[in-house]
Amino acid sequence: MPHRTDIQVRFSDTDAQGHLNNTAYAVYAELARADLLDALRGPDTYLLLAEMTLRFQSQVRFGQAVHVTTDVQEVGESSVTLEQTVYADDEAAATVTSVVVLFDARAQAPKAFPERVRKRLEAGEPLG
Template identity: 35%
Template sequence: MLAAFGGFEAVKPKAIKEDVQTIIEKGKCFYPVDKGGNPLRSTEIRVRFCETDALGHVNNTSYFAYLEEARLDFLEETHLDHCFILASTRCDFVAQAYYNQKLVVTTSIKKIGTKSFTLSHEIINKYSSKLIAQAEAVVVYFNFDTQESEPLPQELRNFLRQHLEETESVKRK
């Protein structure tokens, strides 16, 4: 099974803050961290065969499903279920991904507005740490009873500030 991943071996660091950079440099596994070595919010995806196309790579529409999964994982942490709508999303495809690869989707906050916020995502090959895609999504705080957007509650703003993008992308090979 390791041959499918170019012979790379998944290695989990004992202490992520101390070991992660060494593991990334050795090219064994990708664990996204901020400048202080703290883990970034991430979602792991294994590419299924049905997500590929006739050319053998992941179809462009599948990336939006990966982004949705990461976005929902992130929003679940707010404990404000069903208060959000997606206003826009975009994805820049940088490299190809293939069946059975493990991908990591990082999520951070790029911008906090009055009634919305912008999520920033990177999709990375877990074992080579190669950037596959970069994406953004604008999410609006929404009242479904009145069918109108509303200002972000202070509790949500505080949560979002904790994830405000103050990070650099980890250097990749």
């Protein structure tokens, strides 16, 4: 079951024609990633976006109900691949594939997921 994050669309997320600006999709995907993975952050530990692909499918207009679903596709030693879908009024509007890396700022290197975290990620459970 994918993790769902409801999005509050702001008027400033749209262009002069009332369409959702293309950069807002990336911000919404980021909010949903943080919603799923936020508990991994800690002192000197960060989540770095290593890769992102965004495919637009349909327009989103101000006033539509928007949410993002997030599915864990693959869990590596220190990275996780996520597949996300941005929905407007329950219709798919964009898909986002991203790779996020757990990063140790002190060591300036990727940090392995603890085993309990890996198991929860593999089950697609939110960590927050």
